[in-house]
Amino acid sequence: MSTLAPGARRKSKTGWNLLGLLVFVTAGFPVYWMLNTAFKPAKDAIDPDPSLLPTGLTLSNFSRALDIADFWGPVGRSLVVSLSVVAIGVVVGTLAALAISRFAFRGRKVVIVGILAVQMVPLVAMIIPVFLLLNDLDQYDKLSGLIITYLTFILPFTVWTLRGFIVNIPKELEEAAMVDGCSPTGAFLRVVFPLLAPGMVATSVYAFIQAWNEYLYALMLLSQKNQTATVWLGNFTTKHGTEYAPMMAGSTMMAVPIVVLFLLVQRKMAAGLTAGAVKG
Numbered sequence: 001m002s003t004l005a006p007g008a009r010r011k012s013k014t015g016w017n018l019l020g021l022l023v024f025v026t027a028g029f030p031v032y033w034m035l036n037t038a039f040k041p042a043k044d045a046i047d048p049d050p051s052l053l054p055t056g057l058t059l060s061n062f063s064r065a066l067d068i069a070d071f072w073g074p075v076g077r078s079l080v081v082s083l084s085v086v087a088i089g090v091v092v093g094t095l096a097a098l099a100i101s102r103f104a105f106r107g108r109k110v111v112i113v114g115i116l117a118v119q120m121v122p123l124v125a126m127i128i129p130v131f132l133l134l135n136d137l138d139q140y141d142k143l144s145g146l147i148i149t150y151l152t153f154i155l156p157f158t159v160w161t162l163r164g165f166i167v168n169i170p171k172e173l174e175e176a177a178m179v180d181g182c183s184p185t186g187a188f189l190r191v192v193f194p195l196l197a198p199g200m201v202a203t204s205v206y207a208f209i210q211a212w213n214e215y216l217y218a219l220m221l222l223s224q225k226n227q228t229a230t231v232w233l234g235n236f237t238t239k240h241g242t243e244y245a246p247m248m249a250g251s252t253m254m255a256v257p258i259v260v261l262f263l264l265v266q267r268k269m270a271a272g273l274t275a276g277a278v279k280g
Contacts, residue, residue: 093158
């Protein structure tokens, strides 16, 4: 039972509300500025004394963004890469997390520590080895090579996260299902998988965002004809300068798939993140 007086509780609640509002404004301002710049006239985007409020609405920036270079090709390639990474990563990550969580084998702790160690390696440090390896495998300038590369740094996170969810599911539930006649595979599909679904959704969203927004490897491993959406944004910077308003319009169009995905799975994602925070 709280020992705070009603007045003190109200002040405490007001303080937390103000803090939450400050965090929201800080996190949301870049998005607002992107949208504001995307819809304002191009000349206002480079005004040295910009206005925080919209000075005019125009769709010309979106037309310019679509005309400056092929847009749908890079977006389509980004979708193929991102969805492939999510599908492969979730399947392989789930099986690996299940093996680590449910089976005792020699070297299990080494595998777990190795997964954590891989996540600590800076991505920049692996560019040259990855380039040489993909070149030897004839995967340079191919979407399949980029997918393999993304899986190398998304799979460790996927395995580690899903392991936390599986550990929270009592093993006795599977044993009870097998007593009732289910095979080990049937027990997993009928008992563990439904309980694991929120965690898989949360992990999938993270993997999709990482693959969709990645820039460095997409720039280094693909030529201009196979460029992804993030690299496509570089077309707005030329020797004559940067077209900021069309660039913000292109960024807005690129953000639409992420926003739609988040709106579709936000409830499952929130439930998954909450469940995964209970126990590591």
